[in-house]
Amino acid sequence: MAVLELDKVNKKFGDMKVISDLSFQVTEHSVFGFIGKNGAGKTTTMKMILGFLQQDSGAIRVCGEKVSYGNTKTNRNIGYLPDVPEYYGYMNPREYLRLCGEITGLSKEAIRSRTGELLELVGLEGVNRKVHGFSRGMKQRLGIAQALLNEPKLLICDEPTSALDPVGRKEILDILSLAKDRTTILFSTHILSDVERICDSIGVLNQGKLVLGGNVADIRHKYRKDIIGLEIGGQYPVEKAAAGLKELAFVNNIHISGQRIEVEVHNAEDSGAGILAFLLKENIPVIRYEIMEPSLENVFLEVVG
Ligand SMILES: Nc1ncnc2c1ncn2[C@@H]1O[C@H](COP(=O)(O)OP(=O)(O)OP(=O)(O)O)[C@@H](O)[C@H]1O
DSSP states (O other): OEEEEEEEEEEEETTEEEEEEEEEEEETTOEEEEEEOTTSSHHHHHHHHTTSSOOSEEEEEETTEEOBTTBGGGGGGEEEEOSSOOOOTTSOHHHHHHHHHHHTTOOHHHHHHHHHHHHHHTTOTTOOSOGGGOOHHHHHHHHHHHHHTTOOSEEEEESTTTTSOHHHHHHHHHHHHHHTTTSEEEEEESOHHHHHHHOSEEEEEETTEEEEEEEHHHHHHHTOOOEEEEEEOTTSOHHHHHHHHHTSTTEEEEEEETTEEEEEESOHHHHHHHHHHHHHHTTOOEEEEEEOOOOHHHHHHHHHO
16 A cells, blocks of 8 residues: 555746656555755655645645645654754653653553653663753654654655764664554655665655656666676686687677676676586686676666766
8 A cells, every 4th residue: 555645746936846747656664765866856845745835736645645735634644754853952762752742642651652662663762861962863763763653654754864974874774674664664865875775665856857766676677787797716817718708699798807807798697607608618717706786876877867
């Protein structure tokens, strides 16, 4: 089931078209990476999903219910984590979550049990310090706990890892991966390695248009260039191996770098057997053989330019 659906959404600011015919869906219990350079239109889209901005045309649905501007009814299904969450610094995490629970009308019992469970999820269960001394990463973790307090069907995170160091980023990504069991996640980012680590599907926005979208595994497969990477044993002359490989009918091109040879072929799976047979026949020692996967970074550069 789609927890979030955008159908041909358009938005202009004055004469400037910011979002053009944007359509995508996010399936329940998946992580969707919303990718784009600065100014691509990610924040504008998230504000429309939250009903804070009005689209000019098109429809947005959250759990099947249409979002309408100014009426935040659909937000009962959404938890939102801003890029820089703000807190009352004099509270500790438990006090802060209790306050949030009380404001949103949760029962005392629900506040107690969910607070314990969520603080454990985000690794802040034993932390009794006041929030004002928290690192950025700890603030983001508390923000995730707060956003999940009302058990939303959709968690929207705006650049949750951008301001963090590698350790803090890993912690947030691990928490989001775990949170997938209890909700569906959309997170905006321009850090493609984060997307590769946890996203099931992606949408790449460029100048307000979706230039690439779908399942991460399918996208990798589609953009895979048929290149076989070989690492030749140190004692064997690489040029000799490369010259022989180049003679094979199904080999289009060869690149050499140190002991490494990249072989461009029509179809890596079909040609693989022929290459291996050649290496065996010529007694060429091979340390590594791989069909090369493109990184999302390469795919992104190809579609966004
Ligand atoms: N209220 C506004 N009035 C006029 N133009 C706006 C407004 N809000 C955003 N824009 C413009 O719309 C475009 C998209 O901005 P948006 O903030 O959605 O991009 P973004 O992908 O979130 O970028 P960033 O990563 O920098 O936040 C930009 O050109 C921006 O200058």
